[in-house]
Amino acid sequence: MTRTIDIAIVGAGIAGLWCFNRLKRAGYDVLLLEREAIGCGQTLASQGIVHSGLKYSLAGKVNETARSISAMPDRWRAALRGEGEVDLSAARTRADSQMLLIPGGILGGLTRLVAQRALGGNTRTLAASEWPDGLKASGFRGSAVFMDEPVLDVPGILRALADPYRDSVRRIPEEAAAEPLAFLRDRGIEARAVLVTAAGGNHGIARRNRHDDGLETQHRPLLQGLMRPAPFPLYAHLVGTSDKPVATVTTHETADGALVWYLGAAVAERAKEADPAEVYAAARRAFRDYLPAVDLDGIEWAVLPIDRVEGRTQGFHMPDTPTLHRAGTVLYGWPTKLTFAPMLGDMVAVEIDHLGVAPSGRATDFSDLPAVDYAVAPWDKAAWTS
Structure with missing residues (x-):
């Protein structure tokens, strides 16, 4: 029948x-x-960030991706309130916003200015008193920019x-x-x-x-990194000198409640078959430069190979x-x-x-x-x- x-x-x-x-x-x-x-x-391999396109405007580069993405956070927030074309009110966000962590100095100042003016929206530089406690103790020296990009609990x-x-x-x-x-x-x-x-x-x-x-x-492969136990919850792009962050960090929980940092962006931009040690070394360098007070002794590492497939460009x-x-x-x-x-x-x-x-x-x-x-x-x- x-x-x-x-x-x-x-x-x-x-x-x-x-x-x-x-x-x-x-x-x-x-x-x-x-x-x-x-x-x-x-x-499930995604980091759950509802991008506003802001990170793609870094280094003065306001591209079509940035413009296309800029309306997406409002669409997702409406759904999370139960007011969109789908109802996500039963779900939650892991963080209200991803942050841009921009090192101090002239380049950092220019990057921050470009990033905040490129797309408008609800971006602002956070006062040091507003930083999460873990970031305050991390040794970071620079600016933390609120991006108005919610981080979803994907499951x-x-x-x-x-x-x-x-x-x-x-x-x-x-x-x-x-x-x-x-x-x-x-x-x-x-x-x-x-x-x-x-x-x-x-x-x-x-x-x-x-x-x-x-x-x-x-196909655009990635070798994402994971580390546990994460020292504190962090949702941040570590901004470098290009439109690709040095690392993008989101925080997740294992089934037994342990915190995990999930690492993307430049540290993960390599072939799926690459030596995982390359990811671990790149992550250590990034944390040494941006979060020098974070103790990485006793950390366990893992990688997740991803084959991103999409329309050709x-x-x-x-x-x-x-x-x-x-x-x-x-x-x-x-x-x-x-x-x-x-x-x-x-x-x-x-x-x-x-x-x-x-x-x-x-x-x-x-x-x-x-x-x-x-x-x-x-x-x-x-x-x-x-």
Whole structure:
């Protein structure tokens, strides 16, 4: 027996989940398929920062990425208040804002001036008395700029998006994940539109279905660093002399309550197969220069290799918008960054409207398909140094 539904989505990362929740709330009959675990891969590997674009304006460089991202914090905050196109009021933020930590001196002063004027918004230099206690004792000498960039609790965001409609989030078998359109046909599920948000799997699915004409993607690998126990909670970009921070630090908690610093930006910009010791050494140098009073004796380290996949750009730079590719009634989407999930949702909504797919108001029973669990956070499965 054929079951006709409005939309099928493949991939339960932030892109698929945001679109899924938004479409379900609008009355669409949607099935979300995931082969491994909800939020696995690039989503839980993100640092959870809702970028305002400010860090991309450093060194006098106000680029298109900065302009595109600047409206995103307000979109996310509305959702966190339960006032957006999705309801994230059941989730929380880990920090009200990421900070820019800018060293003292002439260059630091110029960088701070550029950063604060480039995009406007609610940025301001914090008085030393306003610094978090850990930063006060860290030996940092320079300026701390409040960026108005909330840092999300990503596992909570995933649950807020999936839990209300969990019966419609189901597992696609590993052996069928490369051919999700065939899987839908074999199970008698006829979707009026399909959205594929399977990150690194998108291009292969498009190619096998001859949907890849005009589609170009790129891989930008990272080797993110982790260290525990973190000496104090910190959410900061350590600003250097380019538009790429020396390190970006966010703080997370393991299942047993230990604090972890998760390290991105320049310390992580290397091949996935690189020697982890390179990451640890780069992190130690960054902390020596910026936070010299922090004691790193007894610290355990780990790395997380990430293969970021997105629409291709000239010079393989980060795209300044999400990527959405359409082949007939099948859409292939990459948000580029967690921050861009609302923007990708807008693009998907426009395409679905162009396809003439209206919300049916139905809720098909998918109980014949297996359920799928939430992914484990990277810091809870990392291989730590002894």
